[in-house]
Amino acid sequence: MKIAVVAPSSVPFVRGGAENLWWGLVDSLNKRADVSAELIKIPSPERNLDEIIHSYIDFARLDLLHFDQVISTKYPAWMISHPNHVIYMQHKLRGLYDTYPQHLSTAIPDKRQFPRELHALHDFLLKPPANRDYLPEIIQALLTFLAWKQRLPADWYAFPGAISRSIVHLLDTVGQSSPGVKRHCAISHTVANRVGYFPANSVVEVFYHPTSLSGLYTGSQRYFFTASRLDKPKRIDLIIRAWLAAGVANPLYIAGNGPCEAAWRDLAQGNPGIVFLGYVTDEQLARYYADALAVIFVPEQEDYGLITLEAMLAGKPVITTSDAGGVTELIKHAETGWVVAPDVTSLAQALTTCANTPALAARYGAVAKQWADKVSWNELHQFLVVGLRKKLVVINTFSVYPPVSGGQLRIYHLYRWLARVWNVVLVTLVPASHATESVTIAPGMQEIRLAKSLDYEQCEHLLSQKLGISAGDIAALLYPNALPEWVNTIKTETANADWVVLSHPYGYSALCSAYAGAFCYDAHNMEFDLKQEMLASQGDVHRYHDALTAVEQAERACVQESSCVISCTTADMDRLQHYYGAAKQGAIVANGVDIDSIPFVSTQQRLTDRKDNRLKVLFMGSLHLPNIHALKAIIDIATQCNHLNFIIAGSVCRAIATEIHTAIPTNLTLLGVVSDADKLKLLHTCDISLNPMMAGSGSNLKILEAAASGQLIVSTRFGARGGIFMAGRDYIAQELDEIPAFLNTIAPQQLASYSHVVNSAYQQVRQYADWKQLAAHFKEALQQHSAT
Template sequence: MSLKIAVVAPSSVPFVRGGAENLWWGLVESLNARADVAAELIKIPSPERNLEEIIHSYVDFARLDLLHFDQVISTKYPAWMISHPNHVIYMQHKLRGLYDTYPRHLPTTIPAKHQFPRELQSLHDFLLKPPDSRESLPEIVQILLAFLAWKDRLPPEWYAFPGAISRSIVHLLDAVGQSTPGVNRHCAISQTVANRAEYFPLQTVVEVFYHPTALQGLRTGQQQYFFTASRLDKPKRIDLIIRAWLAAEVSYPLYIAGNGPCEVDWRALAQGNPNIVFLGYVTDKQLAHYYADALAVIFVPEQEDYGLITLEAMLAGKPVITTSDAGGVTELVKHGENGWVAEPGVTALAQALKTCAASPTLAATFGATGKNWAEKVSWEALHDFLIVGLRKKLVVINTFSVYPPVSGGQLRIYHLYRWLARVWNVVLVTLVPASHASESITIAPGLQEIRIAKSHAYEKHEHQLSQKLGVSSGDIAALLYHEDIPEWGNAIKAATATANWVVLSHPYGYAALRSVYSGGFCYEAHNMEFDLKQGMLSSQGKPQRYRHELAVVEQAERACVQESTQIITCTAADRNRLIEYYGVVGKGTVIPNGVDIEGIPFISTHQRRAKHPKRLRVLFMGSLHLPNIHALEYILSIAEQCSNLDFVIAGSVCHAVNTQTSLPHNLTLLNVVSDEDKLGLLGNCDISLNPMAAGSGSNLKVLEAAASGQLIVSTRFGARGGVLMEGRDYIAQELEEIPTFLCELTSQQLLSYADVVDSAYQQIKQHSDWKALAEDFKMALQPLNTMGSTLLT
């Protein structure tokens, strides 16, 4: 049965065809070319010549009933007023004249409440504080219609468009239309749109995806002229192109396609020069022809939303010449790779034209580079991104809940799969304590976590096992007692029944997975678990206490390695160890741990010292994991020796300290902290201390420290993973050397390590960004499913 999709859009009055129409028509046409979708473009005439027309347009969409469709997609105001349980906003732009291009000389403050008639005072309250749900929409519609009825009795400036009240009314309607309870996903056609102030609700995760063009017949021809195509109005800045071309004195003519209100003025600017050719309106077939024979395409709009001209030029194998303030265009054009990005002035743009005209071979090379990238932007990729029912499904089995991410394992799973969820539906099946309720929640766009509560019988066995072994043993218990949680098996069975990929994260869910699922899976090994558990258990007593349980871990890990179709490890050392120990060949991909580069502010050493010029602060963060516990015990033993420093310990590892223990005066235990407090610690502490002597995988805390700008002091084992190099990116000190180094460390010496801090940041930025690592993960999974998938953007 086909999915029924409605693309909902405004029809401009008077009608104008542009990039928005290109997207709507292309999306609907390409969807209807599929056998599994039936799509319709639904448009309502939406004049916007005055405030009254704007309000009525918003109300028309709010009253539209499209419940007979499976999903609705809106891209532009006021279409997102539509009410539907499966509504995706793929934003092109808002009414820019009331947002980012609102005239600076106009007021933004609405009149005081007492100036409103009593019948309209509730409108003042709504304008001052828009609601974050659609529940008040009927009341808002009624009060707005009443406001229009008062037009002849209120000051004319209240109805000015643009104006303070009209601006506030549109912001109110957009806030209600975009409210999260009424919108499943917030997406944008470019990062420029996603980043604009007030375009999306606060704290909303906005997914960005570049869409293709509906223009057909694009090809690479000759190199005969410079070409541009736009509506001839002020924001497109064709006048800048003309002035730069005249200044450049190049031999290639300038062809300008399009018409609009500025055409007369710009023809005058061209001074009748026979080599500046105004083509007027051109058909799609003619447009493709002009692209084909251009030397380069010049496109210099001011803060463009996206700029299909850019993509079309690239598909024709042409370089693009643009300016640094062109908005979405600069997301596609990379200076010196597929075009030129000049400063927005006549002189700089003229120089770019000269360089291009003097190097047609280089222009062709840039054009080929752009074409190679642009050909990957497809309608099929956009379908998979936008249409929930068409997205491939990835199921991940794990024995602990992932959100909120605090420990290293949680952070890895959350960040890797939240990026994969941009292109696939990702479902995590996890366990939570018996005191919690089983539930399914969305923890990021496209990322669902099905949390299954452990049974009381299971938790009893888990507690007994931990007492026997002397260490927390919830993971091993999952191998031994999974039958005590039948709901877990049922959830895994239901989720994997429709999965395109299955990933077993850690080996501890193996028995539960195999009890209900016999297909192929990818094994994501966070550690070499047999080595890790052997080290932990051997420190707790004689082998007879743990021999059976260790054998169970080894057996499960062996099965995971040998039965899986792909193995993912955090480090090359773990991959080599697994392959060697369990005797497998031909599989094993390293996807190292990463860091949320955009989410952690970098603060340089000099900035830290200027902010906190007195005592140096040392930070250690860790979960309640035996190697971390040993590291904490070590720090407790050396803190008093290093009386010149203040030590801060954060994370669940703090629970390992007996509450009756007397702590060194210069050491503070913070336990588990919020994300906001964690960022504060990363920004306020000067040194990240990592005295690790055991464990497997790699240390996420080291990557976060590097991303934040802390100086890393670590054992060589603690900085394993291959990203950071001792001396260049961190200070390598073994356990016996650390006290002396720290005791002698002064603020001035810390400043001398600024280059080390900067180098570590550059290494992390280049090699450890979760987004890039997720792309590598996707490519590693790709051969396991012949249906393919889309690009991460």
């Protein structure tokens, strides 16, 4: 692969952490046999608005299509246009974002004050388009703006200033827009979480990068050490004041140059214990790290803090402050150093503790080195370079995006987190009326949707008629020869895969005909039990015997032949292994919830927002037999609880026309399938999540979402299966015949008495049901059973 790392060259030139990353990345990439990399820099002065605008334009006009991938890390380099552009952000022009002076206005003048020739620019500034198609118009408008400089108020061109701030925000918005950028990444969570740094709703992937400084080693413990540009945000003055206040015997060595050097020398008052080293070479820097007792680094909201990583690699603890930004992501208080309040007293106390306990400092440094040694250029390559990332292929019989049902939610959320470090390819089926297409459904996550053939759909239709249930999944198991495009795509995608996962057993026949390697089986349920219950409800066993036998044989093969079985619950894992006689290694990866996407609304807030005295009871479910049985029970419950409003959402509502012939009570509303926005509104406005489940397999996603949102959960014990909720502590346990009587005791004034149950359930899902954590467990299980 040919890769271009594109970066600005500061004017005047200054070497810092950004340069360290660019040089280190390019140098390490060029040591690989499968990559050729080049660092491409353009001089980018930023002394005034004219220079800033022209720097952005220079990068926008750069043609790098002769490279396979472009990586940019800093403004204005991300203006580059390339179909495979990855932004690995270090920071934006901070003085126009998070450190913009508070005393300056952010409001641009009214449009009527702009000359007619600049009205288009005014419109762009008010509403920056998230589309590169407008870039030629924007550039022309900016050049016109610069041409009017002598005729417009001088403060319009102030840097920083309201208009210069808006112009840079406009250019950044366009430069970072999709589809111009393939992935958005950041060097730290501090950078990823800054307001206005990334497009709204974008997924930002974080990866800590290594240092290009070599020769780091652990020496003696002689002095406190710090190294950085001697500039105000680095707060060397705070270090000096703390050292003077601590009165420690270990001297303080300060490496670096900068505009504050003279003032900080004056602050040191000629104290012989404070040594200003000036500029030091890389070799000298490694030696100073080696013989330090500890490294002190206390910048304000640092992007990352390469000094921190270098100190850790030298086996040294770091003393920092709680507001140091990215530094605090690397340093854990009382594990790898000290993280204290950003004041002289707290910092002086940390220096005193460190000086008095060198053995403790050495222990912290050793732990720090163990962590830092894992940060490597090779891992960064795998993360940043699309063609070098490991590949995971997932076979499933239904499309995953947008995720609505439990199965879709599990697949989408587990693999979208894995897609942050691997290339994830889903190979799925869609109806014949849909187009065959490949769609990026999350950064690093591709879904290849294969349209079913007409012959296959005819087979599927006849099978469904025979069995009396929707049989699309069983049909895929029985008739893979009618899906040649699906089989061929599986063969192509698995040929170079590092891992292959079969999600559900219904793609087993297609997988076997296309792939002979190792695979992992992700068992969402005990499928034989589910299908047996569904088919038995349709009557004559002779109608479904062959189909049920095929499901049983496929599930048996998946459990026995796979390299690893993943199950949602311990109960399901035990059932699979006992029934199919397999005692191989497996892993429990429970179902989870996207906690950050569901706002928590406390019981008190729900009562405050209430417009009447009627509590709302919610049930959400797909058109799945256990959910249909639950809906029948809810209809009966609603007739006995007239003071409550019952709301049903999801495709289970369709069962009213086909499976349920009971009259619908007036206090029950059927919404059908709802949008994500409407679903969140229901979670916000409904008070109780009712879960009268008596059958099924796997764990229950809907009560996890209910707990994350702050609803009171009323459930059967079977419905709350999955292992993280305890009856009485996290939910109200009521069996079917008990639910009406309990609900009849509930009114708004009683709801508050259960707030402790609601809060406990929320803490449980935060601790044990976050998809991010669950995906980490899934990744670990896959790595232990690699297909290569």
